[in-house]
Amino acid sequence: MEFKLPATPTTPLINFDLAQHYFVVSGRSTLENPFDFYENVNGWLKTNLSMSLPCVTIDLDFEYVNTSSWKCLLETLRKIVDRAESRTGVTLNWFYQQEDDDMRDMGEDFSESLGIPFNFREKPF
């Protein structure tokens, strides 16, 4: 089962593939009030992600994320991560552009919040 939302100028691309245990969120999350957008995503996860997964791969690749989105995004990630049978079964790739320390910092904060080490993947300009 899949859940896909295309990227817009203010909302990220969502691509969840339950069969592959593969979850992608990428692009911009800059809505002034992103609550409804993430409620929709979380609602889908709640309905469709009821089983626990032996392994989970999450790719996160953001250009911009406003502070209003941070907590929403963390909640969504928690919902996925909590379905993994163990934290060691979670592979989380955090992509960021070379020299974009702010985006890397954000990844480090998220990693700490979720209690999962991230793979930091630097992208060239």
Next chain:
Amino acid sequence: MKLWLFVSKLTIERISDFTFEGLLANMDHRELYFEMHEEKIMLTFKGDITGELVQAIMNSLERRLALVEDNLPVRKRLYSILLECLQNIVHHQADATSNACSAQAGLLLVTSERDGYSVRTGNKISNDKISALRKWLDKLNSLSTEQLRTFYKETLNNREFSEKGTAGLGFIYMTQKTGQRLNYSFEKMSGGCSLFSFNIFVPRKHTSLTVTQV
């Protein structure tokens, strides 16, 4: 910043019929010319700041920045900070119980300076909101780098949202990322409102706080 003072003064005195034409008519052209050149105005806006307009302003800044700023991290940081500033104004507008102090006649001025960019915003707020906002900004300004970092992490992880769905992280983010004080002032206007002027400087040099490795 003479131009900013001039614009805010006009706003307070003549909020209903303020126009940039009026500003030009009231200001010595030569002086304005030098202001605009010396301060390198990147973006200026006066009017109602709505959610839809924020995106248009951000697109405009992004296009302009792509031409003048080579440093991608600086570009992205300025973009993020301006977005936080504007969304703060929009949130406030949604919060306004009466129309008297809504975000109408909001002001925005982004200038390029030698060592970075200056973002100035102005918007009307209800006098009864001043004390809480002042307390919040003063608190953030009083925290040391380390305290700010701790406070930011606590706020990020408390899993609480305000009634408006906001996370309360905007001003924390701005001061933390720039390493600068949040400069502000309130000036009384009519109808139980004040003009809230806010200024944050975004240095070109990277000043992000040291992050503890996870």
